[in-house]
Amino acid sequence: MVDITLTKHYSDLDIIKRTFKYISPVKGKFILGFLLIVINVILNILIPFIVGSYMDVLKVENLATQSIIYICLFCGSYLLVIIANVVLTYYEVMVIQKAGQEVVFTLRQAVFEKIESFSHDQLSNIPIGRLVTRVNSDTNALNELYTNVLVNLLKYILMIIGFFAFMIYVNPLITLYMLIFIALIIFVTLMYRHYSQKAFSNERKEVSNLNTFLSENLNGMKIIQIFNQEQRKYQEFENGNRKLVKANKFVMFVFAVYRPTITLLYYLALALVFFLGFKMVVDGRVFFGSLFTFGRLTTYYQFTDSFFGPIQNIAEQFDKLQAGIVSSGRIFNILDMDSTIVDEGKKEIEHFNGKIEFKHVYFAYKDEEWILKDVSFVVKPHQTVAFVGATGAGKTTILSLIVRNYDIQKGQILIDDIDIKDIPLNILRRKIGQMLQDVFMFSGTVKDNIVLRDETITDEEVNRAIKYVNADQFISHLKDGLNTEVSENGSNFSSGQRQLISFARTIIRKPEILILDEATANIDTETERLIQDSLNKMKTIGTMLIVAHRLSTIQHADNIICLMHGEIVEQGNHQELLKKKGYYYKLYLLQYESNQKTVL
C-alpha cells in the first residue's frame, strides 16, 4: 500500500521559510521584542564607556574638590543604565515568550489535527511512541527555539558585532591581536559544533528508541507477564538504556572538553590585553585622536570581557537552533503526510435507504496480498445480513471497507447506488453506526464513553439509549451508575458490558445503517440474551450487517454470507444454507455439537 515514511528531507532554508508562515500572525510582537533587544545591546555597550570615562575624570589630584559630585554622577548614570537594562530585559523576555508560545500552540494543534485525519492504515504503521514524541518533545524543542534561542542568538550576534566595532575604535592595535584569539575560538567552536551535533542526534535517536520501546511494552505488560517474558524484556530495556547512557556520556564529554578550552583562551586574551595595554598607557599612545588612558584600558578590558561571554554561549544557541530545525523538519513531515483516504466526495446525502452493494471487490492491506478476492453481494434496504467464516476469512475487513477505514484497490462499493468515494467521509461515518469487535473505552465515566464529548446529547437521550440496548440493567447496579469511572482500557467492565456500552454509543447518534463485529469472548448466557434482544431491536433501525460468531445470533438474518480465505463460498438464509449441506451446514453442526458438550 502507501509507503509511510517520516524521513522526507527539508533544507534549512525550506524550514525557515515555512516557519515564517507560523510566525507571521504574531510578527508584531517579535519585531517589538527584537527592537527591545537592540536597545538593550546599545545599553550594554554604553556601560564600559561610562565606567572608563569616570576612571579618567576621577584622578587622585581632583578627588578633594570634585569627588562627591563625580561619584554621584557616576553612580547615578551607572544605576540608570543598569535599571533600564533590567526593565528592558523583562519586557523583551515577556513579549517574545508570549509570541513564541502562541506559535507553538498553533503548531501543536496542527499536528494533532493532522494525526486525527490519518487513515487506519497510517495510524497502524507509525509507532505511537513516535507520534507522542512529535506532539510533545518536538513542539517543546520549538518552544525553546521561539522563546529563547532566537532571542539569544540575535542578542549575541549584535553584542559580538557591537563590542568588536568598539574594541577597534578604542584600541585597533590590541584588537588586531585579539583576532588571533577570535580565530582560535571560532576554530574550537566549529570543532565543538561538529562533534556535538553528532552526539546530540545520537542521543535523540536513543531517547526516541527508548520511548517507542516503552509505549509498546507498557501497553503489552500484561501479556509480557502472562508469557513470562519479563526477563527478556528487562534485558532489551537494559540494552536500550545502556545505549542512551553511552550517548549521554559522549554529549557530556564533548561539552567538557569545549568549555575549559574556551575559558583558557579567554584568560590568555585578558592577560594579553593587560600586558599590551599597560605598555601603551605608559607610552601615551593615541588612537583615533584620543589618548589611550587607564580609563580607556578599563573600557577595553570590559569590552573584551563582555565579548567572550556571547562567543562562549553562541555555540550552544546554534545547537539548540539545530535541534529546533530538526524538530521543525519532523513536524513538517507529519504536516505534509496526506491521509491515504482521500475525502473528495461531494454528494450531499440527507438520508440513506440502506442498499449496500459490493461489485467485484479486491482488497489487500499490503501490495498484492489479496485479502478479499472478487467479493460481490447486494444488501437490500432494511435487510439484516450476516457474515460467517473462520478467523482471518476477511469478515472484519469487509465491514471496515464500508466506512472507508481502508480504500479498495479494485471493484466498487456502493451505498444506495452511489460509490462511497463520492460521499463525504463525515456523512458516511455519521450515518453508518459501527460497533467494533474491540470496544475501546476512554478514560472518564460510562456516560462520557457514550456521549463522546457531543454536548448536544441530553441526559434524557442517554437514558433512553441505554434502556434501548439493554445496558440500563447492569449500569443501574453500578455504584455510581452512569457516572462510574472507567479504568484504563475499560478493564472494570466485562467484554459483554463493553459491547452493550458500544451499542448505546452508536445508536445515540441516530445512524441509518448499522455494522456490528460481534465480540466473542467471555459473554455469559445472561449478557448474551441481553445482546440478542438488543440486536433484535436494532434491526428495525435500518440495514444491518453483522459478523456473528454464535450462529444462534443470526438464524433470523435475511441473508448469511459465508467467507473462506477472502472469497464468498455460499450465501442464503439459515434454512436454505442448511439444506445445501455445504460450509454453513458443517459450521452449524460443529457449533451444535460443542453446545451439546457444554450442556452435558
Ligand SMILES: Nc1ncnc2c1ncn2[C@@H]1O[C@H](COP(=O)(O)OP(=O)(O)O)[C@@H](O)[C@H]1O
Ligand atoms: N491491519 C491489517 N494489516 C495487515 N493485514 C491485516 C490487517 N487486518 C487484518 N489483516 C489480515 O487480513 C486477513 C483478514 O482479517 P480479518 O478481516 O480481520 O478476518 P476476520 O475478521 O474474518 O477474522 C487476515 O489474514 C489478517 O491477518
Ligand SMILES: [Mg+2]
Ligand atoms: Mg474479525
